[in-house]
């Protein structure tokens with residue numbers, strides 16, 4: 497995939513430093529690991545991870561799986577990606593949020609959704625950082641707690657991904673429950 501490096505650089509330049517370093521780069525890391533474990537195309541998994549949040553980067557969080565499909569298609573066409581790659585990546589972007597009635601159907605799309613959730617288990621403090629200033633601490637705390645539970649229960653659908661994150665999930669629960677006693 498000769499355009500992989502170019503598209504990675506393009507997205508890296510568009511993302512905030514902290515968004516790249518503490519989210520997208522981690523999603524890429526886990527997507528590649530899962531692709532290796534599951535013996536599927538690592539470049540395709542990486543490309544899906546690179547582009548999964550392109551709609552959020554360009555148009556904000558709301559409906560970013562829908563806006564992301566349009567933006568990913570534009571970028572891939574600009575780089576002369578073959579149609580089967582475009583179709584696969586659009587499916588990854590569209591389904592990465594575990595929205596009801598929109599489940600990932602291909603192994604690469606499942607990897608991207610799982611890797612997206614896995615990144616959250618590595619980077620709990622960034623959630624608090626991103627939400628600072630927008631709300632009171634109790635609401636931010638509840639949001640983080642709900643996000644992690646949803647990731648664990650609805651997005652970590654690959655048993656391999658769940659096993660990789662189990663220790664961190666349990667540790668996060670311990671940390672959050674001690675704070676919760678004071679809320």
Ligand SMILES: [Fe+2]
Pocket residue numbers: 548549552560592593
């Ligand atoms: Fe997203």
Ligand SMILES: [Fe+2]
Pocket residue numbers: 519523548549612
């Ligand atoms: Fe994401």
